[in-house]
């Protein structure tokens with residue numbers, strides 16, 4: 752495991768974007784799994800800028816979406832699909848046949864099987880960039896959720912439902928998520944986990960102490976885990 756702590760968020764974003772661009776450049780045709788959420792969006796913006804500077808071809812790899820709120824679709828502001836389409840896939844010019852994201856309006860179990868087939872057809876996830884929830888979730892691998900193979904339909908934790916309101920422009924009642932499971936993510940060679948801001952400091956501290964109640968702790972033994980924190984998120988280490 753590598754732990755990278757940057758003094759500023761800008762520095763953190765720059766380091767992560769350059770490292771991700773370098774990996775993508777060296778692994779054309781590989782499958783990359785990207786988290787939505789607020790935290791990684793500046794990294795995606797920087798990757799798009801690096802591409803505009805001719806320093807990476809982001810369409811040289813394939814993409815799998817990490818997770819989605821069951822019940823939300825492309826027209827819903829705050830769905831992972833909408834966020835990733837507008838913040839990354841469209842500005843990066845990723846063709847539709849190079850990406851697959853969960854459809855939160857479709858039957859969740861069927862969506863999971865379809866995503867598993869996509870992952871399998873592209874040789875498994877080789878690189879993933881993840882965030883961490885206030886409750887320690889990764890994607891929607893919630894505390895107490897089963898650690899099964901493939902993709903999962905998960906009952907959302909109360910904290911996830913409460914924190915989730917920040918993404919939406921109106922009130923939502925969302926009780927389930929679909930996610931790539933931790934075991935599939937753990938098969939990636941490189942796992943970037945990113946956290947910024949003081950509000951993530953407690954959960955990052957608990958994760959790094961190996962707290963078994965924190966789903967992200969299960970990534971700690973992974974030899975390719977690279978944790979990227981700004982100074983605030985590293986405040987309880």
Ligand code: GLP
Pocket residue numbers: 786787788789790791817818881882883884885888889890891911915
């Ligand atoms: C969200 C998503 C995750 C995300 C995490 C942190 O609910 N399900 O994929 O990484 O929680 O989100 P944020 O970066 O907005 O704090």
